[in-house]
């Protein structure tokens with residue numbers, strides 16, 4: 645297994661002999677407006693891709709955890725070849741097909757999907773709590789399994805919650821990728837993992853290695869890599885968690 649953080653939640657994943665492009669947000673720096681009702685007015689993405697987008701346009705499959713703009717944007721829709729297989733959560737397949745993608749498969753809630761020898765199982769999550777959580781809608785994570793590979797859990801846009809605990813209990817992943825950044829609007833709590841969430845996750849899954857992404861790319865993500873590293877250091881967990889820079893391989 646090899647994992648490259650591209651930017652935000654976008655990953656290039658080499659797993660079981662298959663290449664997956666996860667949650668591509670391929671817009672140029674500052675091409676999009678700030679997230680509305682958020683604590684600052686910086687345009688998105690905050691930073692450039694760590695190379696030309698062309699580097700990541702020929703995976704074996706694309707996996708879209710949910711359709712929020714920082715996981716699937718207009719640039720991805722226009723740049724990615726429409727004949728690529730696209731895997732998604734159930735409910736998003738109509739939108740992706742309407743955008744011109746001809747090979748879209750939903751990973752159903754309780755069914756594992758086999759993609760060329762790699763098994764993917766959907767996991768749940770909560771993209772925030774209360775009204776904000778409801779407004780954010782359905783989100784998914786995915787657990788990857790293949791012969792000779794570590795069990796990998798891509799948790800998606802979720803806070804620390806029962807669904808994540810259930811995924812950890814059921815799958816016992818060896819590697820967990822979490823969307824950090826403590827994303828937040830002006831009202832309501834955080835909608836992606838903050839420092840404390842990642843500390844709880846590390847303590848709940850003491851054998852797993854953790855990779856924290858989804859930071860310093862979108863204006864409503866308020867927890868920086870440096871802040872996360874400092875809190876993990878205080879908690880004695882820094883050696884368990886990789887915090888890659890954009891473009892870095894894990």
Ligand SMILES: O=c1ccn([C@@H]2O[C@H](COP(=O)(O)O)[C@@H](O)[C@H]2O)c(=O)[nH]1
Pocket residue numbers: 676677678679680688712713714715780801827835836862
């Ligand atoms: O560039 C962007 C990124 C996101 N949004 C909207 O914000 C919320 C939450 O996004 P997540 O980062 O997936 O938590 C969602 O409604 C997005 O569509 C945006 O407007 N612009």
